[in-house]
Amino acid sequence: MNSLRILTGIGRNGELLLALLRKEFAVRYKQSVVGPLWAFLQPLILMSLFVMIQSFVHFDTGNAPYPIVVYAALLPWTFFASSVNTATGSIVGNAAIIRKIHCPRAAFPLAAILACLVDFLIASVFMAALIAYYGIGLSWRAGLLPLLLLLQLFLVFGLTLLTSSIAAYRRDVLIGMPYLLQFWLFVSPVMYRIEAVPDRWRPLYELNPMAGIIEGYRSILVYDSLPALSSLASAFAVAMLLFAVGLVVFARLEKRFADVV
């Protein structure tokens, strides 16, 4: 199938992904002072903001310290937001290459996502520190975290195959993405827990695949409990659907990238 060829193209050329990843980092931190420390700073700043708001709004924390409740959500959320944002612009951003060299183009959004994944891993160090500080015990359930991460990777890759290829034709997607993500943050259980959402809104709310994923992280990292299957199932369904649609659309639109981008 034509849509799958865009994946095998990347598979055949693993070195390309590595080289693009290296480029992402080299370019990103070339003239930056704190460099990779930004990976901490981004979620840390949001966490401080939410902790401040919580001091007078009083979200229900389920008897856990609020900083860790919010950071466990900010960890996957920051990864999601930054990877969606950069990967959406990856086709437009690499226009100079795309116009000149024939290469598997799906590697561009994927490399952008993987570069953000490295930030995610750096930010995880702070998560570990919080867990140690608050003396939270982790069990075998922590072994499920890679599955959540994998689900999120599929979700982001599928979504950005769609957005990055449309952005090549219409810049509206690029311009609108930060606003969409801002909106998305508030309809995701980041500063509040999913329990705060009224029951009758829950089925609709859980159509947001990040709801299930974020709550999954929080259940495991803060409450040492299993994630709610219903919300995870809907996240899985949405992620797979987006991935399939993303592949088909990307395969169709990439033919004219060099002409339009």
Added chain:
Amino acid sequence: MSSESVIEFSGVGKHYRTGTSNPLRTLFSRSRPPGQTQDLWALRNVSFSVRKGEVYGIIGPNGAGKSTILKLLAGVTTPDGGEIRIAGRIAPLIELGAGFHPDLSGRENVYLNGALMGLSRREIDLRYDEIVAFAELAGFMETPVKHYSSGMFVRLGFSLAVHTDPEILLVDEVLSVGDERFQRKCLRKFLQFREEGKTIVVVSHDLGMVSSICTRMLFLAQGKVVADGSVEGAIGRYLQTMGEGEGVGVLQQGDTTVLFNSGRASIFDRGREITKKLGLYTSILVNGRDLPGSGIWHESTRAVWRCTSIDSRTIRCRGDYISAPLAQEWELALDEHGALKWSVWLEVLRRVSIERRQANVMLSEDYRTWAGGSASGAFPPEFTSRDYHNWEILASPEGSTMTASGRASAPEVQFRTSSSGFAATIVNSNFFFSGRVLMFLDPEAVNLQPGRYPYFSGDLRLNEP
């Protein structure tokens, strides 16, 4: 695909949409027949094939679709009709310095581009030193390329492209950039590629460059093929179609065709070029400490030419040198017997001291023997001189007529002067030009005041072998 062809275009079409179209429609309609909206056809029903080892030139005015063909060949875009078949690994040389990222160093860019072209890190490691040496950028590889000069940028891009071991090389106007010395280095690399049996596709506006290196040529206008085949045929059609305005002109009589292009005249006999590269040209060695351009040979190809009057028998052109305060006027007339009369005048704009001057014809290496006066001899098969200007002088025969003969099918060339002061000289050019040169050399240094002087007059005849 025939066994020999490495590139085959059959009925290829490519259109671009102008104005705005709705991308969602592109998404959901299976195959929207193009042509409904404001479509611009960049290529229409284009068919041609390139055989292994050919240097294939594509010429045409701006917007003819030349670069679109290269894009299709490079695989960065897909055709909207027809079929393209390519056998062999293609180097992406569409405009040099293709995917360089300004913030990355030269070294980082080499590795990134290598990976984009499908090379492994180890493969790039093996070639890295060669790439740097050819680009002459040792010591600059850790510098971000945004600090490179445009020449450095181009050199690195060219070096990278030719060192990726391509079987098919795509060249787009590259030789218009970089300094002259590097251009020659690139040309030498092309010749080496050709000798290795690799295929080169060249797109250019520079008729002189393409006609000197190409073996076959395609002339494209408004996305359609106008002529495909011999270099002389394609250029002839190009000149007829595009108008003989600037520094080009064509004469034809019987079996003989003369193509003037910016300070050189190429001569064709029954469609085969008997000259090579510079063809009929002049060269002047200027001396004088206070003058620009002193101490170097000024070939007539260095001037900027305009043809002032052209009829079916005569071309009259003027070339202004940028490199020296000189101008030349040429008159080329082809008579009914196919004899070419060549008259040259020199206009001096500021006082110059001219050390030596020449009027030459460079013939193809197919020419094997020479004769002049009572002397005769054979051209050595090898071109030993590696120096650009100091060529191997074989003999200086008496008299004012020289002849050269070659293979059975090639006509004997007789070159004669009616000007005094010129000595007949038989020369083997350097390795780069690989041509036999019949040279009329005036070795006497003269100081010239501003004015117009007769420079040379002579004629060139092709005699049946």
